[in-house]
Amino acid sequence: MNLHSTSSRAICILGMHRSGTSVAARALNLAGVYLGPEAAMMPPTPDNAAGYWEHLEIYRLHQRLLAQWGRCWDMTGPLPRRWIRSRKAEPFRRELRDLIIKNFAGQVLWGWKEPCTCLLLPLWRDALGSAGTKLTCLFMVRDPLEVAASLFKRDGLAFQRGLRLWFYYNAMALRDAEGLPIIFLHYDRLLTDGEAEMRRCLAGLGLGWPQNDAHGQALLASIQPDLRHHQSVPQGDWDMPGEVRELNAILRELSDSPEPRKDHASEVRRLTDNFLFPGSLQRLWRGWKRPRTRA
DSSP, X not given: OOSOSSOEEEEEEEOOTTSSHHHHHHHHHHTTOBOOOGGGBXXXXXXXXXXXXXXXXXXXXXXXXXXXXXXXXXXXXXXXXXXXXXXXXXXXXXXXXXXXXXXXXXOSEEXXXXXXXXXXXXXXXXXXXXXXXXXXXXXXXXXXXXXXXXHHHHHOOOHHHXXXXXXXXXXXXXXXXXXXXXXXXXXXXXXXXXXXXXXXXXXXXXXXXXXXXXXXXXXXXXXXXXXXXXXXXXXXXOOOOHHHHHHHHHHHHHHHOSSOSSOOHHHHXXXXXXXXXXXXXHHHHHTXXXXXXXX
């Protein structure tokens, strides 16, 4: 199946919920990445007043696919190891292919953002591969403590559960994106030096700064530091599980250095295998300690 008459390219914004993926999606959109008509986007909410920039059809497909295996976005039970090759996955593979043709056929450069892509990337890689579409990823990184605090405020999720979700989403995304071109962007850097970071990311993605001055100004205006409501407590005040701490260090290095000193794929596979192995959740959280009270 040929999706386009000319070479097509897609950019996927990966990242855990509450990690700045909406800001990144809007910035790429203003830089010329087609996300779909505005009417098809998830509407803003009080928790995300600037908008999600998330295609509703993609969101709904992801939720139904997870439900097929008794999962939802806030569960860390992994999908079956070979779920992508199962009969259950086949209708979703066809539906995703049709969704791409319906919404993005004729677009030379397009993209999407929906956090559950972190858990379902193999389906996208299959669909885009069969369509002859090149895939590149922008990976949003945020401190796990900040994400857990934000999830607690928005959804009432227990702090420990938020950290488990942070680990699960990021580990699955790193594992399943192996071999793809990836640009890493840390939420801290985006909010403190937005223009420089977006110029770096756009260059890494093979894109330029918007030639339209109004779009360039809107891009800068979309990066609003005052939207940050959760800044993490000092790391020393928490005894985070080892796997969370290790993965956070890996993501920090990947986002801090344009040329990381080593390939982290084997480390990510080890951490992920530990997480997925039966009984690993009990081991992962056996050493959990509450934050120490300040004197």
